[in-house]
Amino acid sequence: MNQCIDRSAAALLDDDILEWDGILSRISGSKNTLASVLLTGTTDTTGIRALSLTKNYGRRTAVKELSFTAAPGVVTGFLGPNGAGKTTTMRMLLGLTRPSSGTITIGGRPLARLDNPAREVGALLDARATHPQRTAFHHLLAFAQTMGLGRGRVDEVLGLVGLSQVAGRRTGEFSLGMNQRLGIATALLGDPEVLVLDEPLNGLDPEGIRWARTFLRDLAREGRTVLFSSHLMSEMELTADDLVVVGQGRLIAESSLDEFVRANTVQAVTVRAAAPDELARALTRAGTGVSVQPDAALLVTGTDTATVGRIAAAQGIALIELAPVRESLEDVFLRLTDDATEYEGQPA
Numbered sequence: 001m002n003q004c005i006d007r008s009a010a011a012l013l014d015d016d017i018l019e020w021d022g023i024l025s026r027i028s029g030s031k032n033t034l035a036s037v038l039l040t041g042t043t044d045t046t047g048i049r050a051l052s053l054t055k056n057y058g059r060r061t062a063v064k065e066l067s068f069t070a071a072p073g074v075v076t077g078f079l080g081p082n083g084a085g086k087t088t089t090m091r092m093l094l095g096l097t098r099p100s101s102g103t104i105t106i107g108g109r110p111l112a113r114l115d116n117p118a119r120e121v122g123a124l125l126d127a128r129a130t131h132p133q134r135t136a137f138h139h140l141l142a143f144a145q146t147m148g149l150g151r152g153r154v155d156e157v158l159g160l161v162g163l164s165q166v167a168g169r170r171t172g173e174f175s176l177g178m179n180q181r182l183g184i185a186t187a188l189l190g191d192p193e194v195l196v197l198d199e200p201l202n203g204l205d206p207e208g209i210r211w212a213r214t215f216l217r218d219l220a221r222e223g224r225t226v227l228f229s230s231h232l233m234s235e236m237e238l239t240a241d242d243l244v245v246v247g248q249g250r251l252i253a254e255s256s257l258d259e260f261v262r263a264n265t266v267q268a269v270t271v272r273a274a275a276p277d278e279l280a281r282a283l284t285r286a287g288t289g290v291s292v293q294p295d296a297a298l299l300v301t302g303t304d305t306a307t308v309g310r311i312a313a314a315q316g317i318a319l320i321e322l323a324p325v326r327e328s329l330e331d332v333f334l335r336l337t338d339d340a341t342e343y344e345g346q347p348a
């Protein structure tokens, strides 16, 4: 077996479970005894379904009774602060880490019962896990050969991710963004129905991010199941249809992205008035929460612009500005996961 696979596979290994034969059999697509623990009786038939997944590392619980579904035809974003258990969960979905308990099905079948896992589930876990001396083409060819695929498919996926021109270059000379594209190409080699991608946007430049966003959405539109994690909230907002949000290994929310933002957004209005103190008093009398912002605008919570406008008009107060406050996914996410962040930056 060539060194490229040696290195890539080694980067995926979990100390506690994987032996070399196991990962090779998974990469080469044969049924794998490691995954045989993932038996389940669920009747779900499509996409990815995780049921009550738990992973303990000694006394530490990385993932706790986590259940969620990623459906075909949509992009599902997997969100969580540092240490929330995203990578551990993705590794379990791929059969690379053994769950302590819980079950996983892909397209309605337990991982262990997939005919050809490497061709049914495409994975990107660590884009830097390449042999630096190997060219992009040979990196892909090594994986392709283990799946019984030829050079033609390698050329195709290089074209799909925009790396045809640099196929002969060594991956050690690649930027992180180029390696991400190569990682996505590797995931696509077997033309899988299901894609599990850990931080696929990491390291991409703005043009690359735009490309990846469209690319992931197109893959979903073809009917595939696309589950990806990202810490780039604004990109998640533009790319994901559905969200699975985790904190400290537990499920915080599972819904469409729109629903998630709508359900968790605090209704608020900013207003500037010719007589701010007078307006603040009138709004407080009306039962709304009012706080004065550093720029003298009023932040009014628990109401909408029409109500604030009516209260101001009733008092004869002229308004200079009146606008709803729209929380971004990032605002909502940070607020909801405030208590669930394992490592927080300390102020300098």
Ligand SMILES: Nc1ncnc2c1ncn2[C@@H]1O[C@H](COP(=O)(O)OP(=O)(O)OP(=O)(O)O)[C@@H](O)[C@H]1O
Pocket: 014, 015, 057, 060, 061, 062, 080, 081, 082, 083, 084, 085, 086, 087, 088, 089, 342
């Ligand atoms: N092999 C391991 N042995 C022991 N603890 C581990 C191992 N892998 C992960 N953990 C712990 O499990 C928890 C979840 O880690 P994980 O890497 O899955 O989180 P994550 O959401 O992917 O975080 P990040 O965004 O920082 O990569 C963390 O507390 C981590 O320290």
